[in-house]
Amino acid sequence: MIEIRNLVKRYGSLIALDHLNLTIQEGEVFGLLGPNGSGKTTAINCMLALLKYDKGEITIMGKPMRPDSYEVKKNIGVVMQNVAVFEQMTVRENIDYFCGLYKRDKVERKRLVEEAIEFVELGNYTKMRPGKLSGGLLRRLNIACGIVHRPRLIILDEPTVAVDPQSRNKILEGILELNRQGSTIIYTSHYMEEVEYICSRIAIIDHGRVLASGTKEELKNMIKTGETITIEAIVLDQVHLREIRSLPHVFDVSYEEQILQIRCGKAKHNLVRVLNYLQGKDIVFGKVFSELPTLNDVFLEITGKALRD
Numbered sequence: 001m002i003e004i005r006n007l008v009k010r011y012g013s014l015i016a017l018d019h020l021n022l023t024i025q026e027g028e029v030f031g032l033l034g035p036n037g038s039g040k041t042t043a044i045n046c047m048l049a050l051l052k053y054d055k056g057e058i059t060i061m062g063k064p065m066r067p068d069s070y071e072v073k074k075n076i077g078v079v080m081q082n083v084a085v086f087e088q089m090t091v092r093e094n095i096d097y098f099c100g101l102y103k104r105d106k107v108e109r110k111r112l113v114e115e116a117i118e119f120v121e122l123g124n125y126t127k128m129r130p131g132k133l134s135g136g137l138l139r140r141l142n143i144a145c146g147i148v149h150r151p152r153l154i155i156l157d158e159p160t161v162a163v164d165p166q167s168r169n170k171i172l173e174g175i176l177e178l179n180r181q182g183s184t185i186i187y188t189s190h191y192m193e194e195v196e197y198i199c200s201r202i203a204i205i206d207h208g209r210v211l212a213s214g215t216k217e218e219l220k221n222m223i224k225t226g227e228t229i230t231i232e233a234i235v236l237d238q239v240h241l242r243e244i245r246s247l248p249h250v251f252d253v254s255y256e257e258q259i260l261q262i263r264c265g266k267a268k269h270n271l272v273r274v275l276n277y278l279q280g281k282d283i284v285f286g287k288v289f290s291e292l293p294t295l296n297d298v299f300l301e302i303t304g305k306a307l308r309d
Contacts, residue, residue: 007056031199077151102149136167226266233286
């Protein structure tokens, strides 16, 4: 579906994209992750031929992507983080307007508008203006406007920002349904649980380069973390912390507000060793949690940054 080769984009002395290479297969839900300033938005704008770049090639649907590649562009839907609808139009009028940019036949357009309204469950709000909608409903309107023409490729840039959990779930289920109906999805988000839930393959970028890519399982196998142990309501001194750090396969220990977090390598019986140590020292503790690696662990270990930095 998309092939990006050696893409370079500079803003003066700043290199936003540094020989970026990406391949996105048709039918994927592809997660594009990176900290703020990593180059995600620049890469998307270059894909859409909204930005000139200094070097490289972008091919979409087998054709070179250029500003005048209208046959390709009519098969792309874009839902950006900032809601882009007309405040003076009703919900239905907004969806119909955006559909009309791609579809001239009135009968077909009417059918597609009705299907989009039903898809995002806005049937009870069609006569309302955007200013009267809640944040979650406004996001769903934004999605309807971006997908009403049934594009083969849909780019979703943080579509669930600042929405309630119920609306977020509806949006995620809707994205999966779009994929089941045949659309390839590019998805960016700062919510790792969303990416883990819907994405079939993921790329992590920073400083305009791909640091790692693969399925969730492949990414998790790339990192050192095999298990994270969290113990609450525990009182420890520096001697205890030093001894815990020296336990086999422990490589990172944090302790704050009587909560101990231990990151261990890929080995068996990590939790047993930690509990045996605490019991041997007669240390009282509360709840104990053991978690396998998450995408948060992958992101932090690969980039050295928290996603929201």
